[in-house]
Amino acid sequence: METFLRTWLEWPSVAAFIAKYTWAWPLGETFHFFGIILLIGGVGMFDLRLLGVARQLPVAAVRRLLPWGVTGFIICVVTGLMFVTGTRANVPSSPYDVIKSNIWLQMKFVFIGLAGLNLLAFYVTGMNRKVDDLGPGANAPLTAKVIAAASLFFWLGVIYFGRLIPEGL
Amino acid sequence: MQEFLESIENSTFSSYIRETPSVLGYSTVLALHTFGMAFLVGLSGVIALRVLGIVPELPLKPLKKLMPIIIIGFWVNAVTGVILTTLAIRSLLANWDFYVKLAAIVVAIVALTKMRHAAFADPNVADDTPASSDAKRWAKLMLLSWFLAVLGGRLTAYATYIRIQSAAAVAVAAILLVLLANILVRRSRSTAAARRASLAAAASTRKLEARV
Numbered sequence: 595m596e597t598f599l600r601t602w603l604e605w606p607s608v609a610a611f612i613a614k615y616t617w618a619w620p621l622g623e624t625f626h627f628f629g630i631i632l633l634i635g636g637v638g639m640f641d642l643r644l645l646g647v648a649r650q651l652p653v654a655a656v657r658r659l660l661p662w663g664v665t666g667f668i669i670c671v672v673t674g675l676m677f678v679t680g681t682r683a684n685v686p687s688s689p690y691d692v693i694k695s696n697i698w699l700q701m702k703f704v705f706i707g708l709a710g711l712n713l714l715a716f717y718v719t720g721m722n723r724k725v726d727d728l729g730p731g732a733n734a735p736l737t738a739k740v741i742a743a744a745s746l747f748f749w750l751g752v753i754y755f756g757r758l759i760p761e762g763l
Numbered sequence: 764m765q766e767f768l769e770s771i772e773n774s775t776f777s778s779y780i781r782e783t784p785s786v787l788g789y790s791t792v793l794a795l796h797t798f799g800m801a802f803l804v805g806l807s808g809v810i811a812l813r814v815l816g817i818v819p820e821l822p823l824k825p826l827k828k829l830m831p832i833i834i835i836g837f838w839v840n841a842v843t844g845v846i847l848t849t850l851a852i853r854s855l856l857a858n859w860d861f862y863v864k865l866a867a868i869v870v871a872i873v874a875l876t877k878m879r880h881a882a883f884a885d886p887n888v889a890d891d892t893p894a895s896s897d898a899k900r901w902a903k904l905m906l907l908s909w910f911l912a913v914l915g916g917r918l919t920a921y922a923t924y925i926r927i928q929s930a931a932a933v934a935v936a937a938i939l940l941v942l943l944a945n946i947l948v949r950r951s952r953s954t955a956a957a958r959r960a961s962l963a964a965a966a967s968t969r970k971l972e973a974r975v
Binding site: 618620623624625627628631633634639649650652662750753758 | 790797806809822933
């Protein structure tokens with residue numbers, strides 16, 4: 595398993611690209627931030643509505659923002675993969691060793707996983723269908739509120755641990 | 764002047780935030796700055812998407828309720844921004860990129876305020892009414908200014924030639940993405956319009972059949 599991860603996590607071509615083109619890393623960082631903004635603007639906004647913010651908004655209309663949040667997440671994943679696979683351009687260690695030794699990066703991955711499980715709970719509990727009927731002024735069921743609060747907590751945790759990663763390098 | 768700036772940089776508070784081995788120092792202030800940015804730019808961006816007609820399903824008036832969270836995001840960023848500036852104030856004040864970022868933030872806040880006034884001025888307007896052209900202009904200016912502010916913030920740490928190259932690369936990538944998004948939005952709108960038209964046609968057929 596270790597050999598498999600060591601091989602597949604390290605992409606020398608990505609590291610060489612980052613080392614050769616000095617704009618590549620800042621470009622990735624900037625888009626990582628655009629991704630965070632889209633994620634909070636889409637998914638965070640949906641969570642806030644379920645929690646009762648701007649309650650006059652029908653949930654089905656707010657759901658139209660979710661593709662923007664998903665786009666933000668995809669941008670973050672692509673740029674994040676660039677940071678991981680090209681780690682050696684900035685740090686004299688392999689990505690595998692960095693992930694193994696950096697508690698904040700591990701926490702970030704754990705929180706991304708928890709956010710994913712939370713999303714799964716949203717569908718498994720049937721809340722995704724229930725909240726769609728919520729019109730202007732309607733209150734979300736308690737389960738939906740708990741899932742929305744957990745979603746905001748996990749995504750903010752992902753951002754927080756992401757900012758702590760340099761502390762563990 | 765240099766001595767004054769040095770005294771700010773070396774104050775007990777700034778030294779603590781910069782040098783403490785605890786993660787509750789510099790990194791946490793940086794994380795709070797990111798939280799503030801995400802809510803300030805993300806939620807004001809939601810209002811702009813509605814004002815520009817990109818997400819027309821959202822009723823306009825209730826979006827005004829997002830303003831308190833946007834304002835909290837702004838103040839979190841203002842306070843953490845001042846703290847982060849005091850940590851390296853001499854190098855930042857000598858950095859033109861820092862002034863670009865500050866100018867972009869000022870323009871974005873002015874545009875946000877103007878957009879809010881233009882979009883929410885009439886309390887009797889119907890929720891599905893398109894926003895005024897004035898509100899749309901301010902929304903576009905705000906989004907462009909946020910783009911420059913975020914870009915400026917990210918590039919502050921780099922050397923000038925890397926900043927220029929990176930800014931050009933980000934601009935090219937952003938233009939390509941906006942063009943792609945534009946195509947996708949248009950396609951999804953035409954699909955939605957075709958679906959509405961076919962539903963309406965099916966309904967009128969049913970009515971005709973019922974009459975017969």
